[in-house]
Amino acid sequence: xxxxxxxxxMAGGTIVLNEIEAPLIAGKAKPGQFVIIQANEKGERxxxxxxxxxxxxxxxxxxYMIVGKSTKLFASMEVGExxxxxxxxxxxxxxxxxxxxxxxxxxxxxxxxxHPITRGLKEAGNKVISIxxxxxxDLLILEDKMTTASTELKICTDDGSYxxxxxxTDVLKETLENEDVKQVVAIGPVPMMKFVSKMTKEYNVPxxxxxxxxxxxxxxxxxxxxxxxxxxxxxxxxxGPEFDGHKVDFDQLTQRLQAFYEDEQNSMEKxxx
Amino acid sequence: MAKKEKLPRVAMPxxxxxxxxxxxxxxxxxxxxxxxxxxxxxxxxxxxxACVTGCPVSVDIPGFIKHIADENFEEAIKTLWDKNALPAxxxxxxxQEIQCEGKCIVGKKDKPxxxxxxxxxAADYAxxxxxxxxxxxxxxxxxxxxxxxxxxxxxxxxxxxxxKGHEVTIFEAFHKPGGVLVYGIPEFRLPKEIVFSEVxxxxxxxxxxxxxxxxxxxxxxxxxxxxxxxxxFIGVGAGLPRFMNLxxxxxxxxxxxxxxxxxxxxxxxxxxPEYDTPMAIGKNVAVLGAGNVAMDAxxxxxxxxxxxxxxxxxxxxxxxxxxxxxxxxxxxxGVQMRLLTNPVKFIGDEKGRLQQVECLQMExxxxxxxxxRRPVPVEGSEFILDCDLIVIxxxxxxxxxxxxxxxxxxxxxxxxxxxxxxTNKTSKKAVWAGGDIVTGQATVILAxxxxxxxxxxxxxxxxxxx
Numbered sequence: 001x002x003x004x005x006x007x008x009x010m011a012g013g014t015i016v017l018n019e020i021e022a023p024l025i026a027g028k029a030k031p032g033q034f035v036i037i038q039a040n041e042k043g044e045r046x047x048x049x050x051x052x053x054x055x056x057x058x059x060x061x062x063x064y065m066i067v068g069k070s071t072k073l074f075a076s077m078e079v080g081e082x083x084x085x086x087x088x089x090x091x092x093x094x095x096x097x098x099x100x101x102x103x104x105x106x107x108x109x110x111x112x113x114x115h116p117i118t119r120g121l122k123e124a125g126n127k128v129i130s131i132x133x134x135x136x137x138d139l140l141i142l143e144d145k146m147t148t149a150s151t152e153l154k155i156c157t158d159d160g161s162y163x164x165x166x167x168x169t170d171v172l173k174e175t176l177e178n179e180d181v182k183q184v185v186a187i188g189p190v191p192m193m194k195f196v197s198k199m200t201k202e203y204n205v206p207x208x209x210x211x212x213x214x215x216x217x218x219x220x221x222x223x224x225x226x227x228x229x230x231x232x233x234x235x236x237x238x239x240g241p242e243f244d245g246h247k248v249d250f251d252q253l254t255q256r257l258q259a260f261y262e263d264e265q266n267s268m269e270k271x272x273x
Numbered sequence: 274m275a276k277k278e279k280l281p282r283v284a285m286p287x288x289x290x291x292x293x294x295x296x297x298x299x300x301x302x303x304x305x306x307x308x309x310x311x312x313x314x315x316x317x318x319x320x321x322x323a324c325v326t327g328c329p330v331s332v333d334i335p336g337f338i339k340h341i342a343d344e345n346f347e348e349a350i351k352t353l354w355d356k357n358a359l360p361a362x363x364x365x366x367x368x369q370e371i372q373c374e375g376k377c378i379v380g381k382k383d384k385p386x387x388x389x390x391x392x393x394x395a396a397d398y399a400x401x402x403x404x405x406x407x408x409x410x411x412x413x414x415x416x417x418x419x420x421x422x423x424x425x426x427x428x429x430x431x432x433x434x435x436x437k438g439h440e441v442t443i444f445e446a447f448h449k450p451g452g453v454l455v456y457g458i459p460e461f462r463l464p465k466e467i468v469f470s471e472v473x474x475x476x477x478x479x480x481x482x483x484x485x486x487x488x489x490x491x492x493x494x495x496x497x498x499x500x501x502x503x504x505x506f507i508g509v510g511a512g513l514p515r516f517m518n519l520x521x522x523x524x525x526x527x528x529x530x531x532x533x534x535x536x537x538x539x540x541x542x543x544x545x546p547e548y549d550t551p552m553a554i555g556k557n558v559a560v561l562g563a564g565n566v567a568m569d570a571x572x573x574x575x576x577x578x579x580x581x582x583x584x585x586x587x588x589x590x591x592x593x594x595x596x597x598x599x600x601x602x603x604x605x606x607g608v609q610m611r612l613l614t615n616p617v618k619f620i621g622d623e624k625g626r627l628q629q630v631e632c633l634q635m636e637x638x639x640x641x642x643x644x645x646r647r648p649v650p651v652e653g654s655e656f657i658l659d660c661d662l663i664v665i666x667x668x669x670x671x672x673x674x675x676x677x678x679x680x681x682x683x684x685x686x687x688x689x690x691x692x693x694x695x696t697n698k699t700s701k702k703a704v705w706a707g708g709d710i711v712t713g714q715a716t717v718i719l720a721x722x723x724x725x726x727x728x729x730x731x732x733x734x735x736x737x738x739x
Binding site for chain 1: 446447448484485486487490491492512513514516518522523525528529531532535536540541545546547548549550551552553624625626672673674
C-alpha cells in the first residue's frame with residue numbers, strides 16, 4: 001500500500017500536494033518521469049508527473065489540481081490513508097546537460113513538474129531563467145522553491161495581481177530577445193505549451209514540452225496516449241512524456257484530451273452529491 | 274451382450290443469444306452433474322490416448338474423465354491440478370478443437386468427447402464445493418525464483434516451481450494478477466472471479482505476488498538477481514498494440530483492442546459510473562481483424578448497446594483466425610461479418626471524432642508466403658461505412674519496455690526474446706522466458722506449455738546448477 005505521509009493544500013485548496021510512501025519508485029525516479037495512481041478498487045488510473053522524490057525517506061511527491069472525480073477523490077484522502085496503486089517511475093527522464101542559458105516555463109500545476117527539472121538544469125551548470133504563470137497571485141504555487149531552483153525567477157499573472165500582468169509568453173519573448181537562450185522547457189496547460197512552442201520556433205530555440213494525455217497502463221500496452229510528433233504517432237507513456245514542442249500536434253492533443261469529457265463531467269457531478 | 278448404444282455429445286447449455294448480448298454474464302451455463310457423467314461416459318479410455326498428445330501441458334485426460342464418470346469429482350480435479358494450475362481457465366479458453374478434442378479417437382466417427390466442457394465442469398465443481406486439495410509442498414530448497422508477469426505462462430511457472438519446494442515471487446505491473454486473463458478476455462467468456470480464485474490457490478501454496486511493480490522500470494532483472502533471486506522467468510506477454518498507420522487513426526473513437534478491452538475488463542469501465550474509468554461507447558462499431566480478440570471486442574460493443582457491430586476482415590471466412598466457437602457465438606449475438614473488406618481511411622468531424630470509415634472490397638488472388646490466398650483490392654470498390662467506434666484488433670508486437678532495459682538478452686528481429694526451444698532458456702544467465710514475448714501473440718495454453726518447459730529446466734538448474 002502507498003501511504004500518504006504528508007498532505008498540503010495550495011492555491012486556496014484548489015491544488016493539493018501528497019507525499020506518498022513508495023520506496024522502490026523513490027529510489028529510481030528521475031526528473032521528468034511520472035507515476036500512475038489509482039485511489040481504490042473502483043478508481044481510474046491517473047498519470048501524474050512527479051514533483052519530487054526523497055529516496056532516503058522512500059517517498060514521492062505529487063501535486064495536482066482538482067479537476068475531476070479522480071483528483072477530487074485523491075484530494076479527499078487524509079494523511080495515513082493509502083492509495084491502492086502507485087506505479088512507476090514511467091516514461092523517459094528529462095535529459096539534463098549543461099547548455100548555457102536555459103529557460104523553464106511553468107504554468108499552473110506545471111510549475112510543480114518543472115521544479116525538479118529546473119533544479120536539475122541548474123545543478124548541471126546552466127543559467128536557468130524561470131518564468132512561471134498563474135491566473136492570479138493566490139493561485140501561484142511553489143514560488144519559494146522555484147526561486148531557489150532558478151538563477152532568476154520571473155512571475156506573471158493573468159490578472160496582474162502579482163508580477164508581470166499578462167501571459168508567460170510576453171516575458172518569454174523579452175527573454176528570448178535579450179538572452180542567448182539555448183533551450184526552453186515548457187510545462188503547463190496545453191495552450192500555454194502550444195504558444196510557447198510557436199514563439200520559440202520563430203527564435204529557433206529547441207523546446208521541450210511534457211505531455212499528459214489520457215492513458216491506462218503507462219507501459220506502452222494500450223496506445224491510448226498516442227500523440228502526433230512530426231507526423232509520426234508516438235506513445236507519450238514510453239516515448240515521452242517529453243517531446244520536441246516544435247513537432248507536437250497540440251490541436252490533436254487538445255481534442256484527444258476531450259475524448260471522455262461528458263463522462264468526466266457526469267462522474268464529477270455524481271461524486272459531488 | 275447388445276452393442277452399447279452410442280450417446281450423442283452432450284450440448285452445452287448457454288444463455289439465449291438475445292438475452293446474453295445485453296449482459297456480461299458468462300455465456301455457457303455449464304454442465305450439470307448428470308450431463309457431465311453422461312458426457313464422461315462417452316470417453317472410451319484409450320490405452321494410448323491421442324488427446325493427451327494434443328495437450329500442451331499433457332493433462333491425463335482419460336484419467337480425469339474417468340473420475341467424473343465415476344462421480345469422483347475430487348479425484349478429477351486433483352488429476353487436472355497435477356498438470357494444470359488453471360483448469361477453470363483452460364476449460365473455457367483453450368482451442369480444444371485443434372488440440373485434445375482434435376485428436377480424440379471418438380471424434381474420428383462421431384463428435385469428439387467434450388474434454389473442454391468436462392474440464393470446466395470439474396474445475397467449477399471444485400471451486401463451488403470448496404475442494405482445495407493442494408499438492409503437498411516438499412521441504413524448502415532455499416532457492417528463490419522471480420516470475421515476471423502473472424499471465425498464464427507466469428502462473429504455470431509459479432505453480433510448478435512452488436510445488437518443487439522453491440520460493441516463488443511473481444511481479445505484476447498491473448494492480449491485479451492474471452495478465453491477459455484479466456485485462457484481455459471479457460467477463461462473459463472468462464469471469465474474473467474464476468481467475469482470481471485460481472491465483473488465490475497459488476498464493477495458498479506459498480507463491481508471493483507483488484503487484485504494481487513494472488520490472489524494467491521499478492526494478493530491473495539484474496537487480497532482482499543481485500538481491501538474491503537465483504533464477505528469473507520472463508512471461509510479460511506481447512503487450513504492444515499494432516496500429517494500421519491509416520489516415521485518421523488518432524481520431525477520438527479509434528482504439529486499440531488492448532485499450533478497449535483493458536478499459537472494459539480490468540478497469541470494469543462497462544460498469545461506469547459505478548467504476549470511475551469511462552468506456553468508449555459506439556452506436557455503429559467496426560472491429561478490424563478477425564481473431565479471438567476481435568470477437569471479444571465486437572461482443573463487448575454489442576453488450577454496451579451498439580446498434581451495429583461489424584467485423585472488418587480483408588480475407589475470407591476460411592482464413593478467420595478466431596475459434597469457430599467464438600465466431601459462432603458472435604454471429605448468434607448479431608455481430609455482422611464484412612469479409613474481404615479492407616479499411617483504408619478513418620474520417621472524422623471538426624472536433625476530431627470518428628464518423629466514418631472508408632473501405633475497399635477485396636478478392637482472393639494467388640497464395641502468399643503464408644500459403645493463404647492473398648487478398649487484392651477490387652478497383653473502384655471504395656465504399657463508406659458510418660462508424661463512431663473502431664477497435665483495431667490486428668495483433669500485438671513485442672513490448673520493448675522490459676527487453677530494452679535488460680542487458681544480455683538476445684532478441685529476434687521482431688523484438689521477441691530468443692530462447693532455446695528445448696528449455697526456454699534465454700541468452701542471459703539464470704533467465705528463462707515463455708509465452709507471447711517469445712512466440713508473438715498466441716494462446717493461453719501455448720503460453721502455459723512454454724511455462725511448463727521453462728519450469729522443468731529452471732528446476733534442474735536450481736537443483737544442480739548450470
